[in-house]
Amino acid sequence: MKLKSILLFSFMLLGLKTYCQKFERPFILVKASDRSVILDKIQTKSWAKKIHENLKIKTDIEVNKFNRNPKAYLKKLPFNWSETSNNSFPPFYKTDHVEKGKHRNLDNATDKEWKPAALLIKYLQIALDCGTMYYITQDEKYAYMASSILYSFVKSVQKSKLSDWHGRGGWLFPYDGFREVRVIGYKVPLIYDFIATYLKKGSNAFDIVQNQKVSFPIDELQNVCRTYADITINYGQTGSNHSVLEAPNLVYNALAMDDEEEREKLLSYFLTENTKNQDALPIMAKNYKNQGDIWPETSQYLNHSTEILAKLLLVINKYNPSLKLGAKYPNILFALPRLDDLVYPNNEIIRWGDGHRRQHGSYQAYENAYVLAKMDSLKYLQDKFAPLLKNALDKGKYSRKNIEALFWYDDAIYGESNKIKLPRTDRVYHAGIVLQRNVSSTGNAKDGLMGFVGGAHMVHGHAEGMNIELYGEGQVLGVDHGRKKYGKDLHENYSRIYAAHNTVIVNGSSQGEGGWVNLGINSVELIAMEPKVGGKGVSPYHSFSQTSFKDDKGEKAEAIQERTLGLIRTSPTTGYYVDVFRSKSDLPNEYHDYLYHNIGDKLIFDNKDLVFEKTPNRYMANANKKWVHNKQYRNPGWHFFKDVQTSKTYKKDVVATFHTKKLKGNSVFMQLHIPGFLNRTYTKVKAPITFEAPKPYHKLPTPTLVVRKKGEAWENPFVVVYEPYHKKEKPTIQSVAKLEQDGVYKGLEIVSKTPKEQLTQYVITQSKNQVFQNDEIYFKGSYAVISLDKNKTLKSIYVGEGEEIRFKKKIFEIDRKTNSLYIDFSK
Incomplete structure (x- = not known):
């Protein structure tokens, strides 16, 4: 430790000691x-x-x-x-x-x-x-x-x-x-x-x-508290939430010491001093480097960790206000409501890794942060938490029940009870997540659209590849499996490896390797998105993201991948998603499997000539592979699939629908339009239950589609259009046809009939800087949507990312700063 640091630490301890002498117990x-x-x-x-x-x-x-x-x-x-x-x-x-x-x-x-x-x-x-x-x-x-x-x-x-x-x-x-x-x-x-x-x-x-x-042996009590503090200092792991979860024990037992010098020394292991088993506050706070950063794990851990830290900051700040810990670590407080930015229109949380579906922020933690912000005169943080608390108190979502409320809170929460508006797009950087939402003008959660692409390595993360979830008709329909009990066969050999996710498995061998419990994967990287995080968006009806991923763990996948997810709203109550997944391996004899899980009763194909036969052994090659707890797994996990039925090679377009008819009050559907390509086979299976799915689907198998492509899936990728709808309406999409150039996929022509109009939309989805050209369209860029009315008159043009676009020889100028464009010709 440098002399300057030693002197600073000594002055800090001296100040703390001087302050401690001013009062008697209780003071924790x-x-x-x-x-x-x-x-x-x-x-x-x-x-x-x-x-x-x-x-x-x-x-x-x-x-x-x-x-x-x-x-x-x-x-x-x-x-x-x-x-x-x-x-x-x-x-x-x-x-x-x-x-x-x-x-x-x-x-x-x-x-x-x-x-x-x-x-x-x-x-x-x-x-x-x-x-x-x-x-x-x-x-x-x-x-x-x-x-x-x-x-x-x-x-x-x-x-x-x-x-x-x-x-x-x-x-x-x-x-x-x-x-x-x-x-x-x-x-x-x-x-x-x-x-x-x-x-x-x-x-x-x-x-x-x-x-x-008898008389109470205070010296023995002191030894017990000293020992419990020592357990935290010398037992555990760094670089995870363990240091946070053990911190209350360390802080409270340190403050229990009657000897002031010992109290200060033990407390320093939270405030400044790291050990090989316990991170101190400055190390933990590095996870909140930027405003809006969150603890880099999954939902139930990230919120809980931040709430604990915020509470301890308040406890120690009350003990010694001169430390001004709120002013020193404001980004910890700022992170508290962050998880509630990552919710679907039905208020369920997007799920990654071991995260739960309904793990929301704590209003008690918000009020702790408000009190601390008030102590340290942080007005911008008071202004952030006041509306959240006022809304919750006014609507009966929050009431003060815990004993700390009696100790710490009063009625003086100053601010307006404003409606909380969530951004159109968002990111969870440590999880590789790129999120899109489109809330309907009807205000009905069932009319909202939302989805995300994500995948990355972290503590409690899953080896999930480049995964998606999709929302529709008030439910998360395209689901991530979730998790239940740790250490079990289902958890280790399915829940947290590839087959439990909406991803692509390469050569039957995609897996995690290295890192936390040998589940390390690369992070999903952003290529382009519109709108940018926090941005307004050029169009109220469109958004998109394009991401990339390297599947190179183990030795048998060796693939690069790219995924484009477009969200297109066609009316206040209708819309659809376009998913384009490219994947290619460096290895010979490559093949790629596209997986999609949807809660429901069954998956039904419209194609009468698409015949399925039972193939019980299709995914069983690794079913009995060696499994070592937290070290070695039966990758990729698809041996858990039941009732496996597979088609012969099929090159035509496919239409299929997931039926979900047992939901309370409504039957909903997710229809899939899949353009045909050579060397494709289709498999339908019953995957394990989806945890925290709506009743009764939390106890039923999850219908799942697997599409296999022999050879590369890059020039002719996996392309699926997803449209959710409910029993009182019909699907709006009438037809989906692929757009090709020299035998290479470039986009789709989608005809839909909404409650008010008929639309023809050309959705161009290609890699960055690529060019598509036909008799009517020229486009250089990643993503564009050209919409025509029933008379084939130009209705609107949207460019999510691109450099140049022409339609019928007319050039439309793209914003050079954002590389995006939207023109509505109907206004």
Whole structure:
């Protein structure tokens, strides 16, 4: 460490030490000096009164049970009496999970295995509630019960030996110390902080072994807190959300130290000092380099991580306002509502990796950020969170229920309750995601259109290739499979590898390699998009993205790929998607499989001459390949497909429809138009269930289409037009024909009949800087849509990315700055 850094750190510690001397406990979540303000809130604010009343009611029930027979009450803790000697405290039962003879973390632990831990967590929470009530009321009956539970914990936990699994495991979870500090370790210092004044004046706790009141051993409590802090400092992993998830344990146990110098040193491991097992705040904050950056994992982890960090910034800022952590790390706060920008019109989240479909931002976290922004005079952040909070409070989406609200919040949220408008396009950079949405002028979520292309490597990411999801008629129809329990065959050998995604598998061998649990893939890269992120867009009816991907993990794919996804609205209630996927391998005898999963009952083909035969062994080559947990997989995972039926080689155009008729209140359909090419075979299968799909499809197989192309799929790529519609309307698309030049695919002629008009649209989709030319059209660029009315009169021209466009010899000038254009000739 350089001298300048040492001096800076020393001054920081000196400032913290000087500040710490100004007040007594409690001071972790709330200060002793805040009590009068809190009592006033309880008297004057209905929401505060309700929080207090609810806490008092549930706590008094437990206090009454305890007072009737303290020994009997405390003996229900999960003590292992078989391992105790006379007149000594027994240890607790340990919580462990074993699969196939090996100790595993507790992700998949059974209820029976979890029972001792669950009971212990319950008792510690009761003690914490009692401590909180003592702080508010100063009634020693609450402190006595809290101290008795805490005393039993301190005495018993020290009877266990710290596990040395992975260098330093837990006391009670010997093979999952990471979880122990998250569910147990952080509670202990909070209990102590609330009742410290009671303990230090010589008050008692109940000892179940001696069957009498005894003095509380504060020095032993300090050792327990010190040890829990040490577990975080010296156990775990860096470069992931583990450091964030363990941080509350580190911060709270550091603040529990009565020795100021030790407190400051332990707290420095969160504020400044990295270890090989724990990232400090400056390292974690690098993930929020730019305004709008989010934690680089999947949805449930990214939001949770940011919420934890924002809360800790507030806790430490309240402890020492001179640190001004909100002003120092504003982008952490700015990231909190980011996930709610990534929602479909039905408010479900786009899904990538292990992410969930319904994991939204926390209004409590927003209010924490608002309080911190107010402390540090960050008006632009106050202005960001005020409308979100006001909207939620006004609409009943949010009510203050947690105890921190009583400590930290008031009614003074200044700002307007504005309607939140989401951008037309967006990106999740670490996930390679490029998103398009088109909200209907009807305001009905069922009329909205939205889709995305994405794929990248990250912790909890999937080896998914260049994947898409598509929305229509109020549902995510073209779905990503999602995930359920970690470590299971389905998760490791399907959910998080290629076959569970709407992608292209090359030579039957696309896979992840390297990186986190050997699932490393390259990132999807953006070639072009319109509108740009946050931009208005040149057309209200069109958008597009063009992306690329390199499938070069393992040794048998060796492919480059390019995907163009166009969104075209044809009326307030209708529209369609154009998906063009190019793929070619460097290897001989190449073949490519295009996969599309859609929730539904069945997939029906209109082509009567397209005959399917059962082919049960088509995808079974790797079904029994060696599988090593978190290391080696049965790629690409399509051996999970059931009821596999395949056609002969078929070169004609194909029309097929996914029927989804069991949704509550509506039947919806997704119709596919697939232009014909040589060397194509079609397979329909039943893929595993889609997790978090709407009922009843969360328990039903997922109908899936697989299109195989022998040879390259670049000059003549996979091309599919997707149109969602519901049972009360007909599909608008009447015909789809490919546009070719010298035997090479260039685009489509799509004829559709909307509720108000008939359209002919030429959709040109080619690689950047390529040229398409016929008798009427000249276009140099990636993406354009030329729309004609029923009389074949020019209605509009849209260029998403291009350099030059002519129609019937008339040249239309493209904006040289944006390379885009839209002209509506009907106005």
